[in-house]
Every structure is written in structure tokens, then in C-alpha cells.
Amino acid sequence: MAEGNGKTPAEAPLIGVIEAVGGAVGLAAYESHEGYAAARTALTSMTPAEVIDLVKEANLRGRGGAGFPTGIKWSFVPQGDAAGSGPKYLVCNADEMEPGTFKDRYLLERNPHLLVEGMILGAWAIQASHGYVFLRGEYHAAYRQLQDAIDAAAAKGYLGKNIVGSGFDFELRIHRSGGRYICGEETALLNALEGKRAQPRQKPPFPPASGAWGRPTIVNNVETFCNVPAIIRNGAEWYHELGIGDDAGTKLYGVSGRVKQPGLWELPIGTPIREIIEEHAGGMQDGYALRGILPGGASTDFLVAEHFDLAMDYGTIQKAGSRMGTGTMILMDDSICPVDMCRNLEHFFAQESCGFCTPCREGLPWVEQLLIDIEEGRGKEGDLELLDRNAAFIGGATNTFCLHAPGAIEPLASALKYFREDFEEHIRTGACRYR
Amino acid sequence: MSEPAQDLAGADLIPTLSPEETAAIEEECSHLPDRESAAIDAMMIVQRERGWVSDASLAAIARLLGMSVAALDSIATFYNLIFRQPVGRHVVMLCDSVSCYVMGADTLRKQVEEHLALKMGETSADGRFTLLPIVCLGACDRAPTMMVDEDLIGNVSAERLAETFKGYE
Numbered sequence: 001m002a003e004g005n006g007k008t009p010a011e012a013p014l015i016g017v018i019e020a021v022g023g024a025v026g027l028a029a030y031e032s033h034e035g036y037a038a039a040r041t042a043l044t045s046m047t048p049a050e051v052i053d054l055v056k057e058a059n060l061r062g063r064g065g066a067g068f069p070t071g072i073k074w075s076f077v078p079q080g081d082a083a084g085s086g087p088k089y090l091v092c093n094a095d096e097m098e099p100g101t102f103k104d105r106y107l108l109e110r111n112p113h114l115l116v117e118g119m120i121l122g123a124w125a126i127q128a129s130h131g132y133v134f135l136r137g138e139y140h141a142a143y144r145q146l147q148d149a150i151d152a153a154a155a156k157g158y159l160g161k162n163i164v165g166s167g168f169d170f171e172l173r174i175h176r177s178g179g180r181y182i183c184g185e186e187t188a189l190l191n192a193l194e195g196k197r198a199q200p201r202q203k204p205p206f207p208p209a210s211g212a213w214g215r216p217t218i219v220n221n222v223e224t225f226c227n228v229p230a231i232i233r234n235g236a237e238w239y240h241e242l243g244i245g246d247d248a249g250t251k252l253y254g255v256s257g258r259v260k261q262p263g264l265w266e267l268p269i270g271t272p273i274r275e276i277i278e279e280h281a282g283g284m285q286d287g288y289a290l291r292g293i294l295p296g297g298a299s300t301d302f303l304v305a306e307h308f309d310l311a312m313d314y315g316t317i318q319k320a321g322s323r324m325g326t327g328t329m330i331l332m333d334d335s336i337c338p339v340d341m342c343r344n345l346e347h348f349f350a351q352e353s354c355g356f357c358t359p360c361r362e363g364l365p366w367v368e369q370l371l372i373d374i375e376e377g378r379g380k381e382g383d384l385e386l387l388d389r390n391a392a393f394i395g396g397a398t399n400t401f402c403l404h405a406p407g408a409i410e411p412l413a414s415a416l417k418y419f420r421e422d423f424e425e426h427i428r429t430g431a432c433r434y435r
Numbered sequence: 436m437s438e439p440a441q442d443l444a445g446a447d448l449i450p451t452l453s454p455e456e457t458a459a460i461e462e463e464c465s466h467l468p469d470r471e472s473a474a475i476d477a478m479m480i481v482q483r484e485r486g487w488v489s490d491a492s493l494a495a496i497a498r499l500l501g502m503s504v505a506a507l508d509s510i511a512t513f514y515n516l517i518f519r520q521p522v523g524r525h526v527v528m529l530c531d532s533v534s535c536y537v538m539g540a541d542t543l544r545k546q547v548e549e550h551l552a553l554k555m556g557e558t559s560a561d562g563r564f565t566l567l568p569i570v571c572l573g574a575c576d577r578a579p580t581m582m583v584d585e586d587l588i589g590n591v592s593a594e595r596l597a598e599t600f601k602g603y604e
Contacts, residue, residue: 099532099571137479137516138528138572140585173466178475178514181570195467195474197513213468256534256575263576298533298571328575330534344536348570354513 009033011242012266013230014223014252018110024145027152030113036158038232039120043166046232048079051125055228057236059248064093064184064221065296065325067314070228076208077126077216089217090128090170092119092225093189094135094142097181098297099348100330103252104222106264108135108142111226112149116172118225120158121232123170126218131172134189137179147174181352185402186219187211188354199354200402223252244270247313255281257331258288264328270313273303277331288333292418296325298345299407301414302332321414337434338419339426342412343371349408360405363394367412379427387416387423452495456481460499470500474510478517487518515569522565523558525603527551528582529591531568534575543579544568546593551600563604 009016017033056071096104153159161169182188187201190212211217231239240248251269253276256262260282292302301322310316317324350364395409459480463473477496478488497507511517558565574580577589
């Protein structure tokens with residue numbers, strides 16, 4: 001599974017302690033590797049503003065896929081009298097469901113105290129009194145590990161009232177989700193947390209101004225929170241030195257598909273795509289050649305051979321027309337039909353649409369049906385132009401409430417560009433040569 | 436909110452929550468700003484006890500939370516992990532998302548359907564298994580994957596299905 005390549009916790013702040021302990025990290029083991037030292041330092045000797053400034057200086061960017069700077073997000077939360085009366089909320093998005101993504105489950109199952117400590121630091125920074133981990137309903141092992149960790153942390157005075165004698169109170173609870181990919185969209189997640197249907201909300205207002213139950217709320221990904229304790233302990237300069245290129249820190253990178261060693265690795269952010277696939281994942285299995293990758297989950301544009309020497313960081317992958325997303329890449333080998341792979345992807349997105357906006361509710365099933373027809377030899381002249389037109393319309397970021405539909409179209413629009421001859425051949429011959 | 440559950444007549448809809456279920460739901464409510472916010476938690480609590488959420492359970496939960504049954508059902512039917520129909524003793528959820536697709540999930544699906552003599556969405560006549568598709572289970576390095584009840588199973592092999600399902604009686 002995840003391998004730090006023998007790195008120490010200082011070199012691999014996310015999984016180094018898991019490596020050192022050799023399995024799931026309990027409270028005593030976590031504490032013996034500087035665990036909760038950052039929480040103690042921050043709550044007893046740093047102001048919330050100092051914590052936010054340090055996370056800003058470290059240039060930690062959201063690891064859930066969007067890459068928004070975490071410290072800047074936290075700074076949007078009103079403080080003091082400006083916050084009005086009532087609680088502020090800190091929410092962890094642990095609803096990992098982006099197809100091809102398997103990083104947060106690893107952290108939740110192996111080192112839940114790292115997440116708990118990251119959330120204590122986030123809570124102190126925005127002065128939140130209540131926190132929730134919004135956890136995928138299917139993540140049963142993660143639930144058990146995390147609940148044990150929360151109970152153990154509370155018993156030791158790291159959660160609850162007067163944390164480490166600082167006078168600060170923070171209650172942390174788990175919400176086990178009822179399912180649906182759309183819960184990963186942060187305002188849909190907040191509706192689900194409130195017990196409602198998970199339909200995205202109109203923005204603005206954004207959650208830092210009005211989130212859960214109408215109160216200021218921050219939502220961050222599991223991996224994002226897990227980066228914070230080491231930043232507090234070791235500082236922004238140390239964090240910058242971990243990364244390659246413009247971005248700071250490490251990243252959990254994953255590879256799935258027909259490689260020799262599929263897996264997950266903590267590497268300097270900005271590690272080249274080719275190095276991740278060939279050195280860490282062991283290269284392609286014998287008899288398979290690599291044609292394309294979805295770099296960061298199902299909702300990211302395909303990249304092809306010309307891109308494989310690029311660095312896996314936010315800016316570089318964006319310049320290449322895609323997104324680093326979750327950093328866990330899915331490989332399309334030469335035995336896979338690009339049309340049929342798009343059919344699989346668009347089936348997922350059509351199914352997971354919340355149904356509120358017409359382009360998404362009606363457009364995605366239409367696209368899926370066109371792809372089924374083309375794949376099964378019923379494609380007609382003009383179908384590709386129809387797919388192009390739908391892709392442009394559904395992918396228009398201002399045509400829908402949230403970004404589900406634009407994300408859904410990214411792999412298709414890029415496949416129509418890079419693998420167009422496959423689509424044309426299906427229509428011309430009425431057959432799929434991959435079958 | 437509207438008066439709870441008054442529109443429901445009939446013996447089969449008499450609320451039936453156990454004291455343990457009620458206590459667990461009340462515990463959730465005590466940590467939330469209002470009772471309706473516990474709607475999903477409450478249905479999941481009842482489903483963990485009973486396997487699914489019946490009309491009677493739905494009415495009982497709605498009454499407990501002070502919501503209309505219709506409002507609660509609109510929430511229940513949004514979420515794929517809340518079952519509004521009975522399921523078998525074991526629920527098999529086979530991943531059909533993209534990493535598993537690349538590793539042969541479409542073929543595996545046919546093999547699992549054949550092995551269990553079930554199509555997706557069906558429950559076996561003896562009530563042993565319900566077979567459902569599921570989206571990415573977050574174990575893509577071990578694709579293809581599935582869940583049986585709370586157990587995540589990776590590297591699912593068509594040749595070893597009998598062995599895999601052994602123990603789920």
C-alpha cells in the first residue's frame with residue numbers, strides 16, 4: 001500500500017509515523033512521535049491569527065481537488081464580534097468518492113489522530129466550537145478507527161472542554177453519510193450534515209460567511225488537515241523545502257490501472273508523472289501500453305504521452321488543460337476502448353447528478369446514451385458534433401449551480417480531442433475493435 | 436413543522452422504534468441544533484438494526500423528529516445507502532467505477548450475477564444476498580473491489596467467488 005520509501009516522519013509528514021509504527025497508529029504511538037505537540041503549542045502560545053498566518057506562509061493548498069489556499073480560506077471566517085452569536089463550525093470532508101481516489105481512507109484508517117490534531121488546529125484558527133467529520137457511509141473500518149481516536153483524544157483532554165488547559169472548547173463528532181457523490185460538493189455536504197437532501201446551495205454566500213445551520217463554517221479535505229500539525233511544528237520554510245517547484249509540501253499520489261504495483265505514495269509535491277508511474281508504480285504490466293491518464297480522479301481531463309514528463313502540481317497540470325485533482329491517477333492502457341471508458345465515466349456522473357439543474361439532469365444521461373449507441377455500433381453521422389455541442393454547453397461553468405456537470409464533461413471533452421479517431425472509427429465501421 | 440404522522444392510519448404503520456433505537460436517535464439530536472438535522476443519522480441507526488427502513492419505521496422516525504413523513508421520505512430516497520425495501524441477510528455491493536472498470540469490472544459483474552443467480556438490484560429467494568452496484572470504494576489499488584456488508588474486499592477474483600462468499604450464510 002502506501003510507502004514512504006524509508007523516509008522519516010520529518011520527510012513524510014503524512015505517512016512517516018505510520019511507517020515508523022508499522023501499522024495503525026494509536027494515541028500512545030502518535031504522542032511518542034510528537035503527536036499533539038502542535039496542538040499544545042498553538043493553543044497555549046499562538047493566537048488564532050498566528051496559526052492562520054503560518055498556514056498561509058506555508059502555502060498549503062486544499063488537497064481535496066480544488067487547490068484553494070487553506071490559510072486564505074480560514075482567514076475569510078469572521079472573528080470576534082463580527083462573527084455574531086452562536087457556534088462556528090469546522091467540517092472535514094471525508095466523503096472520499098471521486099472515482100479512482102483512495103488516499104483519505106488510508107489516513108483515516110492508519111493515523112486518525114493526525115486528522116484529529118489537524119482539526120483541533122483548524123478549530124483554534126477559526127475559533128470553532130463544533131466540528132464534524134463527514135465520513136463516507138461505506139468507510140466502516142475508518143469509522144471504527146476514527147471514533148476510537150476521538151474517544152481516546154477526548155479522554156486525554158485533547159478534545160472537549162478546556163483543551164490542554166488552554167480554556168478552549170472543541171467538540172468533534174462523526175456524521176456517517178447516507179451516500180451520493182454530490183455530498184463531496186461542500187454546500188451539498190452541509191445540507192446533508194443538516195439532515196437534508198444533498199443539493200448544492202446558491203453561492204454566495206460562501207460557507208465561511210454562512211455555512212452549516214447558517215453559521216460561519218470551514219470545510220477542508222482529510223489530507224489538507226493532516227498537513228497542518230507538521231507545519232505548526234516545523235514552520236513554513238521547512239514545508240516549502242519539501243516540495244518541488246512552485247507548490248509546497250508533500251502529496252499523496254496514487255496510481256490505479258494496469259501497472260505492476262498499483263499503490264499510494266507520499267512524495268514531494270511536483271514529482272513528475274513519469275516518475276510516479278514508472279518508478280513507484282513499477283511501470284505498465286507486460287503486454288500493456290499506456291495511452292492516457294486521468295491525473296486526479298474521474299472529473300479531470302485526460303492527459304496523454306506528450307504530458308507524461310510534466311510535474312504533478314496544481315499549476316503545471318492546469319496549464320496542460322487538466323487538473324491535479326486528488327492526485328490519484330487512473331491509467332488507460334491500450335486494451336481499453338476510450339469510447340467505452342467515457343461511457344463508464346458518464347454513467348457515473350449521470351447517476352450521481354442531484355437532478356436540480358437541467359443541463360446536468362438531462363444532459364448527462366443524453367451524453368451517456370450517445371456513448372452507448374456509438375460503442376454498440378449504432379453511432380450516426382453528426383453524433384460527435386452533438387457530443388461536442390453538449391460538452392460545451394454542459395461544461396459551461398455558469399450554466400449550472402455547482403461544478404458537478406463541468407467536472408463530468410472534462411474527461412469526455414478531452415477524450416474527444418485526444419482519441420477522436422477512435423470515436424470516428426466506431427461510427428464509420430459500426431463496431432468496436434476493442435471487443 | 437406539520438403535525439407528525441397523523442395522516443397515517445393502519446396497524447402496519449404503528450410506530451415501532453425500540454428503546455435502544457430511540458435512545459441512539461435522541462443522543463444524535465442532543466448534539467445538533469434542531470431535531471430534523473438528525474434525519475439521516477436516525478434512518479441509518481434504524482437500518483443498522485433492521486436492515487432497511489420500512490414505512491412503519493419511517494413514520495416512527497418522523498414522529499420522533501417532529502417532521503412530516505413525506506419530508507423524511509424525500510430525504511430517504513435521495514441517499515443510496517438508505518434502503519426503503521427489504522434486503523437480504525447480506526448486501527453485496529460491486530464497484531462499477533472507472534478504476535475497477537479498467538481492471539475488468541464489467542466482466543466480473545456478469546460473473547458475480549451468474550454465481551449468485553441474481554441481477555443487479557435483486558434479492559435471492561432464500562433471502563441470503565442482495566446484489567447492488569456501488570460507486571468507487573476507495574481501494575482502487577486493489578481493483579476490482581466489492582463490499583459484502585461491512586467488509587471491503589479487494590482483488591476480487593472470478594475464480595474464487597465461492598470462497599469469497601463462504602461465511603456469509
